[in-house]
Amino acid sequence: MSEATEQQAMRPTADPDLATALYETVALIRATELRLQEHIAEHGFAGFWHPGIGQEGLQAGAVAALRRDDRLFYAHRGLGYALAKGMELGALLGDLFGRVTGSTGGKGGGTVHFVAPELGVMGQGGTLGSNFVLGAGSAIATQLLGGDEVTAVFFGDGAAARGTFHEAALQASVWKLPLVWVCENNGWALSAPITQQSPTANIADRAAAYGVPGVIVDGQDALAVHRVVAEAVARARAGEGPTLIEAKTLRIRGHYEGDRQQYRTDGADGVAIPRDPVGLLREHVAAEVADDLDSRAHARVEEAFAATMAAPRPEPSIVFDGVWA
Amino acid sequence: MTGETASINYAWAINQALAEEMRRDERVWMMGQDIGRMGGVFGVTRGLYDEFGPARVRDTAINETFIVGGAAGAAMCGTVPVVELQFADFLYVAADEIFHKLAKWRYMHGGKLTLPVVVRLPTGVLGGAGAEHSQSLEAVGMHTPGLKVVLPSNPADAKGLLKTAIRDPNPVLFFEHKGLYRVKGEVPTDDEHLVPFGQAAIARAGEHLTVVATGLMVSRALEAASRLAADGIELEVIDPRTLVPLDMDTIIASVERTSRALVVHEAVRTAGAGAEIAARIQEAAFFALDAPVWRLGALDTPLPQDPELEQLCIPSVADIEAAARELLRI
Numbered sequence: 001m002s003e004a005t006e007q008q009a010m011r012p013t014a015d016p017d018l019a020t021a022l023y024e025t026v027a028l029i030r031a032t033e034l035r036l037q038e039h040i041a042e043h044g045f046a047g048f049w050h051p052g053i054g055q056e057g058l059q060a061g062a063v064a065a066l067r068r069d070d071r072l073f074y075a076h077r078g079l080g081y082a083l084a085k086g087m088e089l090g091a092l093l094g095d096l097f098g099r100v101t102g103s104t105g106g107k108g109g110g111t112v113h114f115v116a117p118e119l120g121v122m123g124q125g126g127t128l129g130s131n132f133v134l135g136a137g138s139a140i141a142t143q144l145l146g147g148d149e150v151t152a153v154f155f156g157d158g159a160a161a162r163g164t165f166h167e168a169a170l171q172a173s174v175w176k177l178p179l180v181w182v183c184e185n186n187g188w189a190l191s192a193p194i195t196q197q198s199p200t201a202n203i204a205d206r207a208a209a210y211g212v213p214g215v216i217v218d219g220q221d222a223l224a225v226h227r228v229v230a231e232a233v234a235r236a237r238a239g240e241g242p243t244l245i246e247a248k249t250l251r252i253r254g255h256y257e258g259d260r261q262q263y264r265t266d267g268a269d270g271v272a273i274p275r276d277p278v279g280l281l282r283e284h285v286a287a288e289v290a291d292d293l294d295s296r297a298h299a300r301v302e303e304a305f306a307a308t309m310a311a312p313r314p315e316p317s318i319v320f321d322g323v324w325a
Numbered sequence: 326m327t328g329e330t331a332s333i334n335y336a337w338a339i340n341q342a343l344a345e346e347m348r349r350d351e352r353v354w355m356m357g358q359d360i361g362r363m364g365g366v367f368g369v370t371r372g373l374y375d376e377f378g379p380a381r382v383r384d385t386a387i388n389e390t391f392i393v394g395g396a397a398g399a400a401m402c403g404t405v406p407v408v409e410l411q412f413a414d415f416l417y418v419a420a421d422e423i424f425h426k427l428a429k430w431r432y433m434h435g436g437k438l439t440l441p442v443v444v445r446l447p448t449g450v451l452g453g454a455g456a457e458h459s460q461s462l463e464a465v466g467m468h469t470p471g472l473k474v475v476l477p478s479n480p481a482d483a484k485g486l487l488k489t490a491i492r493d494p495n496p497v498l499f500f501e502h503k504g505l506y507r508v509k510g511e512v513p514t515d516d517e518h519l520v521p522f523g524q525a526a527i528a529r530a531g532e533h534l535t536v537v538a539t540g541l542m543v544s545r546a547l548e549a550a551s552r553l554a555a556d557g558i559e560l561e562v563i564d565p566r567t568l569v570p571l572d573m574d575t576i577i578a579s580v581e582r583t584s585r586a587l588v589v590h591e592a593v594r595t596a597g598a599g600a601e602i603a604a605r606i607q608e609a610a611f612f613a614l615d616a617p618v619w620r621l622g623a624l625d626t627p628l629p630q631d632p633e634l635e636q637l638c639i640p641s642v643a644d645i646e647a648a649a650r651e652l653l654r655i
Binding site for chain 1: 352354380381383385386388389390391393394395396397398399400401402403404406421422425426430431432433434435436437438439440441470471494
């Protein structure tokens with residue numbers, strides 16, 4: 001029997017202000033995802049873009065449950081996490097396109113290095129699963145310095161296989177570190193389906209081994225994700241230790257933009273988004289409000305795109321910057 | 326600043342550095358296997374758990390990726406971790422955390438993250454610990470930009486370099502030689518005894534041959550120098566103390582005086598730190614040299630577990646003496 005508890009969506013009683021706020025974020029992420037798709041189709045891309053389209057609802061819903069000073073170790077699938085945590089779209093696009101306006105000052109080129117410590121955006125590694133131990137360290141810092149910030153660590157079903165999860169989960173549970181693990185189970189680790197990588201259907205079932213709650217939630221439902229993450233954050237902040245949340249979702253595009261996904265056997269065409277999180281959230285927002293947020297999102301994306309393309313590339317001397325403190 | 330010293334061993338000098346820095350700065354804390362209640366398998370951290378408590382002196386499970394990765398995360402969030410891997414060899418177990426996270430995360434993230442982590446690494450051959458508990462791996466640290474690499478050869482340097490390491494805002498690999506833990510020496514009692522990085526020590530002055538030695542090999546080179554002095558041969562023994570940063574100026578100035586150089590380390594000879602130092606000597610002082618630059622290092626084999634066999638694999642005093650005599654005949 002599964003130790004993980006399955007959470008039902010709670011659409012009828014959704015908080016309208018929360019739904020609208022989440023919709024604003026989700027619409028902006030979606031508009032950016034589509035704009036990036038269009039750009040890469042036309043112009044290519046000097047780096048790797050790992051699209052997060054279809055996973056915007058869970059990213060926005062989960063991050064909205066964090067405080068500004070809570071810390072975020074995000075995963076590689078898209079820029080939704082960092083955008084939801086309050087980073088400027090221009091800073092993220094600057095990173096993607098290697099412009100001085102990027103949060104890394106032009107050392108970017110790809111999804112993985114957005115950073116804004118003042119907003120708790122603590123970066124992402126090139127080795128999947130490294131965030132488990134780094135995130136645990138962030139939570140140790142909270143304990144040592146007497147704060148009450150919570151650290152959220154995002155990862156996919158693929159990265160869940162790393163030994164770093166075991167090492168971090170075991171010690172974090174013993175020390176009751178203020179952590180929330182959010183697994184975006186989209187069913188695919190690059191070309192490998194979950195059935196080839198996990199003997200059990202649910203990643204959350206592994207929580208029992210570490211003596212922490214394991215929670216399964218519909219990852220297409222931003223409000224449901226927000227609710228379970230908020231509970232886990234409250235638990236962590238109260239000193240009761242980590243929670244493992246598994247948000248069930250689906251990867252729509254390839255591992256990277258340009259991946260033709262010939263290995264896919266589930267009929268995904270890279271376009272259709274079953275139970276689209278944007279559409280599900282829209283049901284809780286007045287149509288005219290949603291329409292307005294959609295058009296504002298498009299305008300913001302176009303403005304940020306134009307500004308990014310007009311921004312300068314870094315000086316070559318940037319290669320020497322930041323090796324040493 | 327009294328100039329007073331006390332005779333203590335290398336392990337205790339490290340212990341004092343840890344205690345003093347933890348008293349000075351509340352952000353400094355420690356994590357590792359058996360470092361708390363037990364005081365470490367080599368006894369280096371004895372008493373610190375009692376003084377600073379379980380929150381700042383944390384015993385972990387057997388989880389090297391957590392020890393180093395946790396330190397990296399905690400450092401990025403405002404603390405100063407000093408973590409111990411029980412044997413330096415285990416840096417391969419935490420390789421992603423050391424060579425990627427510690428070394429690169431500041432760089433990758435536009436200089437916005439700071440990782441002031443000290444990784445204490447009991448290193449070297451000591452009494453048959455075996456191939457996976459005895460290696461000297463400092464060269465892999467040198468080969469990864471972003472890591473500082475420190476190898477104290479005596480108690481005073483062990484204390485002063487560790488205090489400097491803890492105050493450095495960069496990640497530091499601190500290789501403590503297990504065979505030196507019980508060696509005593511005069512150590513300044515001053516709380517501000519800091520040995521700067523990138524400043525080699527001339528352990529013995531001499532005019533005939535420059536010997537650059539690290540870690541345990543410094544005392545062996547000094548012993549070889551004493552033997553050779555009886556025959557009127559004067560070795561100049563230089564201890565770089567830190568390999569990153571590396572004080573080539575002191576080494577080059579010495580070679581320009583002696584015209585000959587021998588590099589000695591306990592690490593495997595092939596692609597060891599000696600290869601780098603020898604290359605830099607010939608780049609900077611080729612016309613001062615009267616002979617090729619030679620290297621002595623461990624054999625290109627894993628270290629056998631037998632305590633007698635393992636000693637055959639690393640340079641002995643007699644090996645250094647013989648190499649020096651031969652190099653002086655060229």
